[in-house]
Amino acid sequence: MSSICGILSCRDKKLSGQNIKRMTETLAHWHKEGDGKGTWMNKGERVALGHVMLFNTPQSLHETLPFYDSNSCLTITGDARIDNREELCKKLDVADTERDIIWDSRLILYAYQKWGCECTGHLLGDFAFAIWDERKKRLFCGRDHLGNKPFFYYVGDGYFIFATEMKAIFTMMGSAPDLNRDWIADALTACVWDKEYTAFEEIMRLPPAHWMSISLGNQQMDIINECYWKPEYTKELNFKSEKEYIEGFREKLTEAIRCRMRSVFPVGSELSGGLDSSPITSLASKMADSQKIKFMAFSHVLGENDTLPYKNFKDEKKFQEQLREYAGIKHFRNISAGERGIIETMKEALLLQDGPTMQSFYMGSNMMYEAGQQEGIHTMLSGYGGDEGVSIGAMGYLDELIKNREWLILRQEYGLMRKNGEGYPLRSILIKILGEYIPVIGTIYQNLREKRKKIKEYDSSFQVETFSLSPEFYKEAEIEERLAEYPKRGEARGISDTQYWRIMHPHVPLRLEYCSIAAAAHGMEYRYPLLDVPLLEFHLGVPSHLKRKGGWGRYLFRKAIEGMVPPQIQWRNDKTGMTVPGSYQRFIRDISEIKDLIRRGAKTEGAHYLDPDQMLKRCDRITGKRNDGLPMRRGAFLNALMLLLYFDQNRY
Numbered sequence: 001m002s003s004i005c006g007i008l009s010c011r012d013k014k015l016s017g018q019n020i021k022r023m024t025e026t027l028a029h030w031h032k033e034g035d036g037k038g039t040w041m042n043k044g045e046r047v048a049l050g051h052v053m054l055f056n057t058p059q060s061l062h063e064t065l066p067f068y069d070s071n072s073c074l075t076i077t078g079d080a081r082i083d084n085r086e087e088l089c090k091k092l093d094v095a096d097t098e099r100d101i102i103w104d105s106r107l108i109l110y111a112y113q114k115w116g117c118e119c120t121g122h123l124l125g126d127f128a129f130a131i132w133d134e135r136k137k138r139l140f141c142g143r144d145h146l147g148n149k150p151f152f153y154y155v156g157d158g159y160f161i162f163a164t165e166m167k168a169i170f171t172m173m174g175s176a177p178d179l180n181r182d183w184i185a186d187a188l189t190a191c192v193w194d195k196e197y198t199a200f201e202e203i204m205r206l207p208p209a210h211w212m213s214i215s216l217g218n219q220q221m222d223i224i225n226e227c228y229w230k231p232e233y234t235k236e237l238n239f240k241s242e243k244e245y246i247e248g249f250r251e252k253l254t255e256a257i258r259c260r261m262r263s264v265f266p267v268g269s270e271l272s273g274g275l276d277s278s279p280i281t282s283l284a285s286k287m288a289d290s291q292k293i294k295f296m297a298f299s300h301v302l303g304e305n306d307t308l309p310y311k312n313f314k315d316e317k318k319f320q321e322q323l324r325e326y327a328g329i330k331h332f333r334n335i336s337a338g339e340r341g342i343i344e345t346m347k348e349a350l351l352l353q354d355g356p357t358m359q360s361f362y363m364g365s366n367m368m369y370e371a372g373q374q375e376g377i378h379t380m381l382s383g384y385g386g387d388e389g390v391s392i393g394a395m396g397y398l399d400e401l402i403k404n405r406e407w408l409i410l411r412q413e414y415g416l417m418r419k420n421g422e423g424y425p426l427r428s429i430l431i432k433i434l435g436e437y438i439p440v441i442g443t444i445y446q447n448l449r450e451k452r453k454k455i456k457e458y459d460s461s462f463q464v465e466t467f468s469l470s471p472e473f474y475k476e477a478e479i480e481e482r483l484a485e486y487p488k489r490g491e492a493r494g495i496s497d498t499q500y501w502r503i504m505h506p507h508v509p510l511r512l513e514y515c516s517i518a519a520a521a522h523g524m525e526y527r528y529p530l531l532d533v534p535l536l537e538f539h540l541g542v543p544s545h546l547k548r549k550g551g552w553g554r555y556l557f558r559k560a561i562e563g564m565v566p567p568q569i570q571w572r573n574d575k576t577g578m579t580v581p582g583s584y585q586r587f588i589r590d591i592s593e594i595k596d597l598i599r600r601g602a603k604t605e606g607a608h609y610l611d612p613d614q615m616l617k618r619c620d621r622i623t624g625k626r627n628d629g630l631p632m633r634r635g636a637f638l639n640a641l642m643l644l645l646y647f648d649q650n651r652y
Contacts (some may be wrong), residue, residue: 002051025608042075069109081127140214180201183197185473189469237543270381273319278564280381287326303585337582338582395548455537601644615644
């Protein structure tokens with residue numbers, strides 16, 4: 001990942017060149033020898049752009065950013081990998097001799113020249129960029145469809161300031177602004193509501209699939225923010241046979257991986273042994289061989305003396321070994337927790353993410369990032385996003401069968417599903433069937449479920465105790481109301497509806513941002529083949545009966561990866577392993593320090609938000625020393641620890 005930043009002033013006062021240099025230097029915390037770094041300021045000294053380069057694609061080796069085009073009076077800075085290069089080159093009349101060497105940022109610049117604010121709708125790939133249009137006195141910013149590339153911004157005091165990491169914005173503001181109360185409320189209850197807010201009051205995110213135009217007027221800025229894409233999921237593909245769907249999906253999957261293999265440096269892949277990461281790792285290893293670049297698989301495994309904390313978790317090591325042997329992968333790294341704990345990693349995360357975080361991905365994967373950096377990896381492939389989209393389990397197919405009154409198929413599918421080891425309560429099936437004939441029964445059942453849920457989950461004392469919230473903050477932030485209004489997956493109807501809900505959920509860009517920043521700190525760029533837009537849109541259009549068939553969820557995906565992975569993985573239905581099995585041991589090793597942190601929290605601002613006594617009880621629930629029937633809420637607990645650590649680190 002490259003890093004970008006910029007400042008736009010609508011005041012008469014000119015910018016200082018030192019401002020953009022400080023921002024750029026702040027972003028260069030991961031900078032390595034040989035990669036580029038630069039700044040640019042317009043003649044009026046009202047606009048400044050900065051860039052820190054991570055070389056990765058062949059074209060980036062000769063790329064210089066920020067880049068000023070004197071013919072069009074346009075200047076661009078960006079972090080971009082454009083996948084539809086060939087298509088764009090044709091549309092933009094790029095000469096044949098230039099098509100293999102033209103920078104991705106130049107393609108974006110040409111697209112802006114041709115289509116203006118509509119240019120983002122013509123781009124495929126991962127990108128965050130800003131273009132200063134001198135003639136129109138406009139700064140145009142764009143972000144990719146699902147938010148793989150971060151883009152933060154601040155508007156105030158006559159400035160628009162942006163960067164791919166908030167720390168660069170802090171340098172212009174002097175310090176980090178106040179924390180955002182709503183963000184804290186959502187972090188402590190593990191409910192991600194928003195694609196725009198951050199942990200800090202005055203800093204926002206440009207949402208995925210959006211562009212923003214900031215035009216200079218008379219001592220003011222005119223800001224327009226628009227969405228350019230939403231996945232189409234109401235139109236169904238109409239192929240002649242199942243074979244055509246399988247071949248079409250396989251072709252899209254292969255192309256999604258191929259696009260993300262564009263690198264002249266070693267490529268790595270996360271390999272959990274599951275259905276999503278295995279075909280990516282297998283295909284990528286073969287593509288790397290053909291490109292003559294080094295490829296390495298990275299797997300999280302249990303240490304020799306470590307054990308899994310809960311019975312329903314399994315060690316995935318045998319599946320990882322099967323895939324490596326099947327695909328002929330020679331280079332791999334198995335990563336265990338060793339003797340490391342979690343507190344030091346949390347401190348690192350606070351620095352990298354510029355404050356408390358809402359999800360704890362770095363705390364499990366930092367050792368993999370370190371290993372990747374040691375191996376010279378610049379691209380890390382991930383299977384994340386499959387569960388959200390193209391390898392969704394499609395349990396909603398049963399609901400669709402009930403709605404359409406296809407009883408014979410329902411009976412067959414339900415029986416085969418149970419045979420294949422997937423559970424689904426028979427009572428729920430029967431009630432839904434009755435509800436189809438006598439709607440009032442379904443309504444009564446749903447109302448009773450909601451009532452029981454409200455009695456339990458929306459009860460104030462239950463919430464305060466479960467989430468370890470202070471009663472004061474619980475009332476102040478209106479937690480009960482926020483949880484009651486939180487959008488539920490059950491509101492989606494049908495499989496495609498559910499897929500859309502999951503793909504577009506705010507937790508997706510949040511995870512992508514955190515992981516992007518963490519990987520970049522180790523000189524790596526994350527790429528997600530299963531979040532490829534053409535692949536997602538293809539799968540959304542596939543008929544429901546091919547997403548779940550013969551009792552198998554992920555049916556089309558399983559059929560399409562035949563030959564890429566061994567049958568034991570292709571048809572496995574038991575993946576209940578922990579992606580990072582050593583994370584629990586790291587938590588246990590630091591349990592004394594964690595409890596000390598919680599006790600110290602009673603003397604910091606953290607006590608305004610959290611109840612230390614309840615936090616200590618949750619510690620005991622997670623470690624198995626307390627069994628009071630209350631949920632552990634491990635994710636929300638780690639968010640709370642991060643908040644306490646933030647106040648602890650800043651208590652002086």
